Amino acid sequence: MCVPLTQSKVGNNNDMADKKKLDPNDADYDISLLERLMSDTDDENIFLFDAEGKEVELEQVAVVTDDDGQIYAVLHEVGGPEEEVLVFKIDPTDEESVTLVDDEATATKVLNFVIEEANKG
Numbered sequence: 183m184c185v186p187l188t189q190s191k192v193g194n195n196n197d198m199a200d201k202k203k204l205d206p207n208d209a210d211y212d213i214s215l216l217e218r219l220m221s222d223t224d225d226e227n228i229f230l231f232d233a234e235g236k237e238v239e240l241e242q243v244a245v246v247t248d249d250d251g252q253i254y255a256v257l258h259e260v261g262g263p264e265e266e267v268l269v270f271k272i273d274p275t276d277e278e279s280v281t282l283v284d285d286e287a288t289a290t291k292v293l294n295f296v297i298e299e300a301n302k303g
Contacts, residue, residue: 215228215272215279215280216253216272216274219242219245219255220245225242227239227240227242228240228242228257238259239259239260239261240257240258240259240268241257241258242255242256242257243256243257243258243267243296244256244296244299246292246296246299248291248292248295252271252272253271253272253274254269254270254271254272254283254292255269255270255272255280256268256269256270256292256293256296257270267293268282269282269283269288269289269292269293270282270283271283
């Protein structure tokens with residue numbers, strides 16, 4: 183089952199006590215989830231809501247684009263097992279929404295690409 187997740191916060195992940203949810207209509211909200219993922223300088227964790235409204239804190243592992251131009255984000259849940267990552271498909275028409283990839287073949291393809299790139303160097 184595909185679970186859409188939406189961004190819940192842009193801000194400092196080191197200051198969890200003072201975190202606030204930013205509304206995309208808020209004046210402080212000036213960068214899309216895709217822009218954050220593609221940024222070379224933004225190293226802060228990403229907070230997403232799952233389908234049940236539970237906030238999930240994730241750290242970015244990699245972002246890759248396949249031959250068809252589809253963008254995937256490989257993220258790790260903070261506090262989750264080190265060896266587990268989640269692969270998300272980014273909808274280019276809605277840069278604030280990502281969908282968990284539940285197709286094992288697609289997820290494996292993305293992860294193999296990330297591993298190959300990491301081994302290059």
